[in-house]
Amino acid sequence: MKNKEIIRLDHIKRDFTVGNSTVHALRGVSFSIEAGEFVTIMGTSGSGKSTLLNILGCLDTPTSGEYYLDGVAVRSMGRNQRALLRNRKIGFVFQSYNLLPKTTALENVELPLMYNPNIPARRRRELASEALEAVGLGDRKEHKSNQMSGGQQQRVAIARALVNDPVIILADEATGNLDTRTSYEILVLFQQLHARGRTIIFVTHNPELSAFSSRNIVLRDGHVIADEYNQKQASAADVLKTLPVENE
C-alpha cells in the first residue's frame, strides 16, 4: 500500500552569507516522506539538521530548490501564508520546550488554537485536554509550566504540537536537555504517537536513537549521505524497562 506523500524536497539548497563568505548549510537535499513515517534525521553538529528542519517547518525558505508540504509548494509563499501553514499543518517540538512561563499546561497547549479563529474557546479547551491526556498528563492540566520537571514540560510541548492535528510533527533535539531515562520516556511517547498514525521527523545528533524510528536520514556537510528504512524498529519501552528506576 502506497501512503500519501506529505513532504517532498527537490534539490533544496540553503546558503547563508556571513560577512564576505557564504556558508552552504544545505547543498542539494532531496527526499520525500509519506504519511505514517517516523524519520530520524541524524548528523554531527553543524551538518545542517536544524537548517533543514526550519525549512520543513516553513520557518525558513530555501535559497533554491522546491519544497512541497502536503501537496503545496512552499517556496513562493509569503510570510502570512507560511504562518498559516505552520498553524494548520505543522507541530513543533523544541529542545528547550519553549513553554510560556507562569502559564498552565492547558493554556500552553491551547496556544496554537488561539491563532485559529475557526475554533471556538470551548472546543479549544476540549482539544487541549485531549492532547494532554494523549501525552499522559491528564492529571497535570492546571499545573504551571515552571512547576513541572523537564520531562513533563517536554510532554506539554508535544501536546502543544499535537493539538492542531498537524500532518507532521517536527522535533529538533527534543531529548537533548533530558537525562537518559526521561529521554526514553519521551521516545516511548513518540513511538506511541507513531503507532497511532502520526508522521514524525525527529532530528538528533545521537546515533543510538536511530534504532527506534522507521527510517534514518543522515546528513553531513549539507548532503544526505544515507537514507535507510529500518526493518527492525526497536521498542523504546523495552529499553526503558532495562534502565534503573530513579526515585524522584
Added chain:
Amino acid sequence: MNISNLFKIAFRALNNNKLRCFLTMLGIIIGVASVITMLAIGQGSKRSIKKQISEMGSNMIMIHPGNMERGGVRQSADDMQTLKLDDYTAICDETEYVAAVSPSVQSSGQFINGANNYPSSLYGISQGYLEIRKISIDEGEMFTDRDIQSAAKVCLIGKTVADNLFPDGESPVGKIIRFNKIPFTIIGTLVPKGYNSMGMDQDDLVLAPYTTVQKRVLAITYLQGIFCSALSEELTEQAIDEISILLRRNHKLTAHEEDDFEIRSQQELSSMLTSTSDMMTLLLACVAGISLLVGGIGIMNIMYVSVTERTKEIGLRMSIGARGIDILSQFLLEAILISVTGGIIGVLTGVGASISVHAFFKWPIFIEPMSVVLSFAVCTLTGIFFGWYPARKAANLDPIEALRYE
C-alpha cells in the same frame, strides 16, 4: 486571531508582570490625574470669577480721574480733581445708553458704637449705586434726594459692619454710630453678598449720601469717581463712548489732548480676569500634558524591554502560526491596555483630587466632561503612539533568530 483571544493573551501577559505594569501605569495615572485636577481648578476659578462679576453687575462702568500730565509729571489719581459734580449731572441728563449713575467718594476709618468699634470703608454715593452694584436693602430704607441735598448724617451698613458693631444681634436700624466723631443714623441694612472671587468681603461697607462724605468727612468738592451702569452688558461699549465724548466736551479738551479721566468697565475687567485665568489653565494643562508625555515614554520604554525579554516567546508564537499582525496587535494592545487602565485610574484620581481640593481648600472647581473625554482619548493615543514602535519591532522579528535568542 479574533479580538477576545487577543485580549486574553494581552491580559495574561500584563497579569504576569503586575508590579511593572503598575509602575508604568503610574506615569499615565499622574499625567491624567494632574490634567483633570488642573483643568478642574482652572475652570472652577474662571467660572467663579465670571459669576462674581455678573453678581457685581456685569454692565458696570467706572470713571476715575487720571491720565493727566502737567508739565510732564504724571500725578496719582487720588490727587486729581478733574471729575466734578457737573460731570455727574451731565451723565445723568445727556446720555442714552446709561441706566444708572452715582458719584463716588470714599473714606476709611473706625466706626464706633459705644464700646464696639470696627474699621471699615465709608462710601459716599447716590441712590443709583444700589442698582449699579446690585445691592439690595435688607431692613430699613435708602436715603432720599432730600438727604443728599442736606448732606444728612444718615447711613446704611453691610452685614459685616452690623455684626461687629451690634454683636448682640439687635437691629441696627435707627441706632447712631460714629465715624470721625460724626454721628450717623443708621437708616438701613444691606442684604449680604458674601466674599467675592478675590477674597474681598463685599459686606464690609457703609453707604452714605455723597454730599455728606464730601462736606462733612473729606471736605472736598470734587468727585473721586463716578459709577454708571450701561443699559445692558452688550451696550457697555456705546455707553463708554458716549460718556467719553461728554466728559471731553465738559473738560474742554482739544483733539490732541489726552483724556483726563479713565473709564473702566466690568466687562473689560471680566475679560481681563478670565483671560488671566485662561492663561493659568493653559499653563497648568501644559505642565500636566508634559507629564502625560513622560508617562507615554515610560510605556514605550517598558514595551521595548518587554519585547526584548520575550523574544523567545515571540519566536515560539510565530512558530505555531502567529502572523506579524498578530504579534503587532498583541503588543499594541498591551500598550493600550496599560495606558487606558492608567487613564481610568487617572480620571478617578483626578476627580477625587479635585473634590478634595474643593473640600479642604474651599477652592471652586469645575470638572468639564470634555476634559475627561479628552484626557482619555489622549491616553489611548499615547498607548497606540508609544506602543507602535516596540510592537512593530516584535512583529518584524525573524522567527528562527527569535527562537534561538537567549
